[in-house]
Amino acid sequence: MAQQKVIHFKIRRQDGPDKPSRWEEFDVPYREKLNVISCLMEIQKNPVTSSGKKTTPVVWECNCLEEVCGACTMIINGKAKQACSALIDHLEQPIVLEPLTKFPLVRDLMVDRQIMFDNLKKVHAWIPIDGTYNLGSGPRLAEAKRQWAYELSKCMTCGCCMEACPQVNSRSKFIGPSAISQVRLFNAHPTGEMNKHERLAPLLDEGGIADCGNAQNCVRACPKEIPLTTSLADLNREINKFALDRWLRK
Amino acid sequence: MSITQKPYHFLIRRVHSLLGLVPIGLFLTFHMILNLSARGGPEMYDKVIGTMRNFPGIIVVELIVIFIPILVHAIYGAWVVYTSQSNVLDYKYARNWFYIIQRISGIYTIIFIITHVYLLRFGEASFAALQHFVSNPYGLIFYALGVLLAIFHFVNGLWAFAITWGIAIGPHSQKVLSYALGIVFVLLSAVGLTDLTAFL
Numbered sequence: 003m004a005q006q007k008v009i010h011f012k013i014r015r016q017d018g019p020d021k022p023s024r025w026e027e028f029d030v031p032y033r034e035k036l037n038v039i040s041c042l043m044e045i046q047k048n049p050v051t052s053s054g055k056k057t058t059p060v061v062w063e064c065n066c067l068e069e070v071c072g073a074c075t076m077i078i079n080g081k082a083k084q085a086c087s088a089l090i091d092h093l094e095q096p097i098v099l100e101p102l103t104k105f106p107l108v109r110d111l112m113v114d115r116q117i118m119f120d121n122l123k124k125v126h127a128w129i130p131i132d133g134t135y136n137l138g139s140g141p142r143l144a145e146a147k148r149q150w151a152y153e154l155s156k157c158m159t160c161g162c163c164m165e166a167c168p169q170v171n172s173r174s175k176f177i178g179p180s181a182i183s184q185v186r187l188f189n190a191h192p193t194g195e196m197n198k199h200e201r202l203a204p205l206l207d208e209g210g211i212a213d214c215g216n217a218q219n220c221v222r223a224c225p226k227e228i229p230l231t232t233s234l235a236d237l238n239r240e241i242n243k244f245a246l247d248r249w250l251r252k
Numbered sequence: 253m254s255i256t257q258k259p260y261h262f263l264i265r266r267v268h269s270l271l272g273l274v275p276i277g278l279f280l281t282f283h284m285i286l287n288l289s290a291r292g293g294p295e296m297y298d299k300v301i302g303t304m305r306n307f308p309g310i311i312v313v314e315l316i317v318i319f320i321p322i323l324v325h326a327i328y329g330a331w332v333v334y335t336s337q338s339n340v341l342d343y344k345y346a347r348n349w350f351y352i353i354q355r356i357s358g359i360y361t362i363i364f365i366i367t368h369v370y371l372l373r374f375g376e377a378s379f380a381a382l383q384h385f386v387s388n389p390y391g392l393i394f395y396a397l398g399v400l401l402a403i404f405h406f407v408n409g410l411w412a413f414a415i416t417w418g419i420a421i422g423p424h425s426q427k428v429l430s431y432a433l434g435i436v437f438v439l440l441s442a443v444g445l446t447d448l449t450a451f452l
Binding site (some may be wrong): 053069080081151166168169171173176185194206207208210211213215216218219222223229231232234236238239240241242245 | 259261262263265266289328332334335336337338339343344345350351378397411412415417418419420421422423425426
């Protein structure tokens with residue numbers, strides 16, 4: 003009998019936030035056009051390591067399976083990406099899976115990315131339109147600008163840019179490129195522009211835009227190809243004017 | 253909310269960036285060019301140094317233009333280095349390498365400047381003193397690295413300066429700038445190393 007072709011995995015396991023981590027290896031029978039998620043599902047069905055030892059199923063998170071939700075972001079062969087769009091046929095083996103390191107670990111490949119959502123709240127990444135009376139229709143957004151803004155709106159808060167950023171770590175409070183880019187998106191909107199200052203002001207704080215170190219990994223790590231470094235530089239220009247103007251008017 | 257906010261963090265980061273160019277970077281450039289006088293031999297060099305040293309109020313100028321800005325830039329810079337965490341082994345991009353080299357060169361430059369000032373400004377500031385120091389091969393390597401890394405730190409810092417101050421925004425302008433600064437680095441390094449060869 004010819005030996006069956008297998009996909010070799012090396013997965014970093016950890017039973018809980020305060021538990022020690024360990025490596026476990028798995029062999030998944032090869033089929034065409036698999037992705038990392040479908041292999042993790044195979045492992046879930048039969049959680050036995052390559053050496054034949056029975057183990058617990060690997061824990062991971064996933065949701066949309068079409069690279070728009072960001073839930074299945076993990077480190078695959080050293081780089082942060084989505085497990086759903088990581089195709090086995092394009093990956094070098096053994097495929098090494100690790101949890102993101104910039105967020106608190108829940109278990110195995112699952113982390114808690116709450117900090118990213120807290121950061122979006124911090125920078126007011128929304129447009130307030132609620133009032134006590136009908137505010138009517140807002141100003142129109144030019145089609146060319148809408149198309150441009152759409153690119154920025156593709157952010158799914160997945161955490162790839164945070165993982166790749168050397169300025170995001172336990173010693174720094176940097177909120178990361180994604181939340182800052184959202185400030186540019188909402189400030190570009192004709193209605194959002196009315197509350198521009200509410201989004202710029204938090205960026206002056208510790209952890210704000212001044213903490214960017216210009217390593218520019220973010221723009222290359224972003225799976226949605228959002229021009230993060232352009233957003234950062236553009237907001238630098240905006241915020242310098244904003245800070246100086248505010249100070250001079252004091 | 254914006255009333256109670258104290259944006260000192262932003263201010264210190266911007267001051268740190270500005271000091272790197274004015275006055276520190278400009279001083280570095282001036283210093284490299286002035287030291288070409290060493291090529292004219294010990295007498296000319298010692299004469300230039302003598303003129304500088306006897307300049308009335310030179311210590312005040314040195315304090316304001318050189319010592320205090322470098323001290324502020326170095327102390328805050330050390331904090332910036334502390335709050336970074338390199339991942340260049342996983343993300344092997346040129347810019348990521350520049351990021352870490354910027355931090356290493358900053359730390360090296362602090363050590364170099366302390367030695368350099370102790371030796372030449374407060375020690376015996378003469379052609380012979382430096383000649384003696386670089387006659388040791390380790391001393392020469394220490395000095396050559398000091399010159400090159402200080403220049404790198406300045407020139408690469410200029411690139412970040414252009415982004416911090418919102419001058420170069422898009423990827424294309426940033427790329428063109430990095431090539432232009434590459435030329436500046438080569439030129440300044442040539443001047444700096446030429447200075448050093450005078451003492452060999």
